[in-house]
Amino acid sequence: MTSCPAGHQSVSTDYCDTCGCPMRVVHQSATAAAPPTAPTTCSAPQAVTCPHCKTSNHAADFFCKHCGYDFTTGSLPTTLPQAENTPAAPSPVSVAQPPGACEAASEPTLPSPTAPQPPSAPGQLTPQSPWPSPPDPEPTTHARRPAFRPPNTQPAPRRSDWVAEVWVDPAWFALQEGEGVAPSPGPPTIVPLRNTTAMIGRTSASRGIHPEIDCGVDTAVSRSHARLTTDGRRWWLEDLDSANGTFVGDATSTPPQSPIPTGQKIEIDADDRVWLGAWTRIVVRPATSTE
Incomplete structure (x- = not known):
């Protein structure tokens, strides 16, 4: 080392x-050494710029x-110095899979929306739904509306202002x-007079005769015997060509002997009575509050 x-x-x-x-190279001869020279003063080291990264280095640096x-x-x-200190990443370890595993993994299986859930065993907790259940509806306090009913289109029965009393008269x-x-003889039959006309006679279903004042089983009364008409305040009686005639008289006198003319309207008073057939007597009067 020098x-x-x-x-x-x-x-x-x-x-x-x-x-x-x-x-300094020192040359020595075999017989005598060269005379020593005076020491040379060394200059200060110079800086050297790296041509690759332009970093300033000492002149004595080799790298x-x-x-x-x-x-x-x-x-x-x-190999760069930075890469020497960086640990290499481990390579992934491949795991052997059975055939068809890749195809099954590429297609995820979705749960069927209609698949029934198996019943839970006793004591097993039921999984909670991720979504909260809606609140129960509040009980309504409104009264139920009554069902609609159409109005009654049938007119109410009109009160009768007049009635006809049908009697059995033994004297007649x-x-x-x-x-x-x-x-x-007994209580009279009360017949309401609701129309302006009322026929007196006996019912005949075969002939279509339905009188308003039906004299029942008195066979001496004709089917269409007589007719009553009114203007609301007064009444008239007309014989309809009956077989035995129609008789009119007041309550104080004895029954008349002669019938009224056929086809003529005879006004009857409030105290008049009408006789016809074998025992029938008819009285027309205003109706009471209960009739």
Whole structure:
């Protein structure tokens, strides 16, 4: 090992390993050594710029302290210094899979929306739904509306202002001197007179005769015997060509002997009575509040 002119120990014989100063070559003869020369003062080391990364380095450096550029050979190192300290990432380990596993993994299986859930065992917790259930509807306090009912289109029965009393008159039956026995007298039959006309007679279904004042079983009364008409305040009686005639008289006198003319309207008073057939007597009067 030799020393540079500055006194540094250096392995290299051309330049000092420490300061880069040129080394002095000492030639010694076999017989005598060369006279010593005066020591030479070494100049200060100079800076060297790396041609690769432009980093400033000492003139005595063999490599760039930043990128490792070799100033002697003029080449870069095969591996950068930064990469030397970085650990290599481990390679992924491949796991052997059975055939068809890749196809099954590429198509995710969606749960069927209609698939029934198995019943939970006793004591097993039921999984909670991620969505909150809607609140229960509040009980309504409104009263239920009644069902609609259409109005009654049928008119109410009109109150009758007049009625006809149909009696069994034994005195009239005795005056006729007819055969058979008259029915027992009793309370009269009250017939409301709601129309302006009312026919007196006996019902005949075969002939279509339905009188308003039906004299029942008195066979001496014709089917269409007589007719009553009114203007609302007064009443008139007309014989309809009956077989036995129609008789009119007041309540104080005895029954008349002659019938009224056929086809003529005869006004009847409030106290008049109408006789016809074998025992029938009819009285027309205003209706009471209960009739």
